[in-house]
Amino acid sequence: MGRLRFGFKFALAGLVTFALLLYLGSLQVYDLHHRVQQLMAQRTAVGLMAHLVEWNKVLIESRRIAITAAPGDESVRQRFRQQAAVVERKLTEIEQAVVQAQPWFDMQEPTRGLRTGWQELQKNVDALPLNADFAQKAFAAHAPEYGRLYAFMRDMGDRSGVSLESDLELFYLGYPLLNNTPSTAGIAVRIAAYSTLNIARGNITPKDKVFYEVTEARLSDTFGTVENMLGQSMKASPALEKRLGQNFATLKSSSKEYLAFVRQHFTNADSISIDQTQAGQAAQATVDAAWALVEQNRLAMDDLLTQHITQASFQRNLMAAALALTALVSVYLYIGMYLGIHQGMVQASESVRAIATGTLGQVPQALTHDEFAELMHDLHQADHALITMIAAVRQNAEGVATASAQIAQGNIDLSVRTEEQASALDRTAASMGLLGKAVQDNTDHAHQANNLAKNASIVAQQGGDVVNQVVETMKGINESSRKISDIIGVIDGIAFQTNILALNAAVEAARAGEQGRGFAVVASEVRSLAGRSAHAAKEIKALINTSVERVEQGTVLVDQAGLTMSEVVESIGHVTALMADINTATSEQNTVVAQVSGAVTQMDQATQQNAALVEEMAAAAASLKGQAQDLVQAVGVFKLGQGSNPPLLRR
Incomplete structure (x- = not known):
């Protein structure tokens, strides 16, 4: 360092300081930008959730058509194929949405799993003979695809960060949306479909009662999680309670009524005393309330994410602007200080040289106050x-x-x-x-x-x-x-x-x-x-x-x-x-x-x-x-x- 001139030393010190400032500021800007990217990924997942709910609904209708078919009724195949076209269209929309979500998270492989599972489901249902076991086997053929659908939702929650969100407000609102609330509707629909098979068969076996008991417990636990997490969110946010409170109360009351209905007519009953229409109407209230809550939950989550994205983007842009302004001011100050110090050093050097040669009384007046x-x-x-x-x-x-x-x-x-x-x-x-x-x-x-x-x-x-x-x-x-x-x-x-x-x-x-x-x-x-x-x-x-x-x-x-x-x-x-x-x-x-x-x-x-x-x-x-x-x-x-x-x- 002793061999370097002052200008180079000053420039080196300024460069190191500027680089350190730029590095630390860039880390802050990067963290804020990364936070915006995370929130954008979660918002994309929430948007994709609408397509998944629609596909879930048409898939439920596909299963309903299959399990309500009478033995030997060839028209059921035509109705199933027509509904399959609707399912196919909704699945294509999901695939397109997944492609658009590719910059945020990758769901290509799970989407191919849904496509493969649906194709296998169609193949299995088309191959079933229209006999007395058709409805039961068609019900069983749909079960794996529902498992893949709910696994897809959970996987999307993990990859998008919704299920791993550190912000409790977003977590308690987003986790039920991608996991528990759709599962509540799915379990209710599964109970309704199974009860339809029992009504068509005309009896209730001990195995059926075990199914109802297990499924009732799952429905109760799943809704309990929804109640716990959304309850905390609504308790912390009066605006959210006003927005979701009615739908939540409707789902809570309808699920309790439906569980009581199932216990009365299936779990604790020895014989069938209702028809398929009554069973379907009892389940439909819970399913509709669940889908309504999912939609309101999705919209509330989208609005909350939009607020967080706006806030994080503003902080990121403000930090970037502050960093740029700080850099410009630092450069200006460094150049100004260098010129001032250099001029003072030149004057001092010339004065010392004059004194060294014996010329006295030639020291100039200082123009600064430093x-x-x-x-x-x-x-x-x-x-x-x-x-x-x-x-x-x-x-x-x-x-x-x-x-x-x-x-x-x-x-x-x-x-x-x-x-x-x-x-x-x-x-x-x-x-x-x-x-x-x-x-x-x-x-x-x-x-x-x-x-x-x-x-x-x-x-x-x-x-x-x-x-x-x-x-x-x-x-x-x-x-x-x-x-x-x-x-x-x-x-x-x-x-x-x-x-x-x-x-x-x-x-x-x-x-x-x-x-x-x-x-x-x-x-x-x-x-x-x-x-x-x-x-x-x-x-x-x-x-x-x-x-x-x-x-x-x-x-x-x-x-x-x-x-x-x-x-x-x-x-x-x-x-x-x-x-x-x-x-x-x-x-x-x-x-x-x-x-x-x-x-x-x-x-x-x-x-x-x-x-x-x-x-x-x-x-x-x-x-x-x-x-x-x-x-x-x-x-x-x-x-x-x-x-x-x-x-x-x-x-």
Whole structure:
């Protein structure tokens, strides 16, 4: 897309939008047109229904002629052939109507079925002998054709869409027309024809009663469907109720009367009590009412379809006209927008080219009030700003050149002074280096003295620890001697008690006489041993007491040595702390001197860099002077128009 020009992009966008609009609108128009076609097909089917009803009537007459023939009456064949010609003519009209309905729906195949069935019916009836079974067999020969006729109606309802209509008003009015109401007349005619056979035969068999019961139920169900669907249609539409109400009421009453008549004279009767004329008159009222309702139903359906067709056609034509008008307006708007945008873009492009070539003050006035007018206004603003800026640049460029020359001269002077300052800083840096070396040596000596003091403190501390251990050991020995003395005292007590016990034992032995003599000897020995033990214990106790006194004296001396050693350790600790303070102060002094030396060195380097920078600034100032002159020449390219300060444009 980036390679396409604006006109092609605009045309492509318009074409896509127009195609989408045309597609969506065409879908709506197609749906409405399709709806018109559906309604036209249903209206055609309703029109074709008139031909089918007429053919049904003449087919009923054909069957009536056949079943009322007397045995041996040759004239019946002539009457049947005459009626067959009428049936043939009506069938031809149906075929022509089917051909005309071909654009809406195809009923060719079912029509050929009607034609084939009718030809077969004629052939079968002509081949029947005029005997007593002629009427019964002729009745049976007509039955398949009636089945094909009603199947034709139902098939036509499906193919034309009447039976599948989504509009309930049309569905409830059209479905009975093609299905139930004609079937009501057909069932009544079938009952009448069958009753004619019974009257001609003169009896009613159980099989006949079953036929009447089944057929009565079919007639009741069929009319019930008609009553339900047409009843809803008439209930929803007062106009339709006014149009169909009388015929519907007539069919309802006549069908009830006819069903009662059939039950009385045939279903529940054991013999025939009426003639064929009475039976035919009773059925004819129901048949006539059914055909009258079919006709009014058909006309009402045709009118309703005409209204729907008119409405749908109007909507279709209105949608088509709106689509065409929308397309024309869209094309007009797209062309107008393209021309307006293209003109604005051309003006903007020419203005930008003029500004690019240096021609200012040539932006034209905008003739519109859209976004491109705002763009042209912005270009006016930009053009004015450029004129003002370039005029100011011209005015200030020479001032810049003069100022740059002055800056260059000042930089030269500054360079000379900076070089002198750098030389002085070099000498200062050398002196600071010597001072730093002396301070560093002093720091090293302080470190060594501090280390020696720390070692002496550690040795004194270790000596103090040893003396403390000796004191503790002497205290332990003293405590042990005291415990030994206590133990000897206990031993002395035990010897004393042993002596007392031995004395008691000797007394008891003396009392015992001869029997205690041996025990007295033992007690005497025990007393002797106890005495020697007590004497030995006294000697040991005296020795231990002497030892305890000497240990206590040693303990006192050791305690005094420990106190002296603690004072020595404390004094050495003070010396060590003083040496640490001296070492810390010396280190801080060394650090400060190093920092001062580094600062002087950095100042020296910065001064040298400043000198180099001043030289570069001098060169840059010279270059700036040349560039300012070039700028004056470059700005001179712009043409500022009538005046250098045009008035500011306002929106």
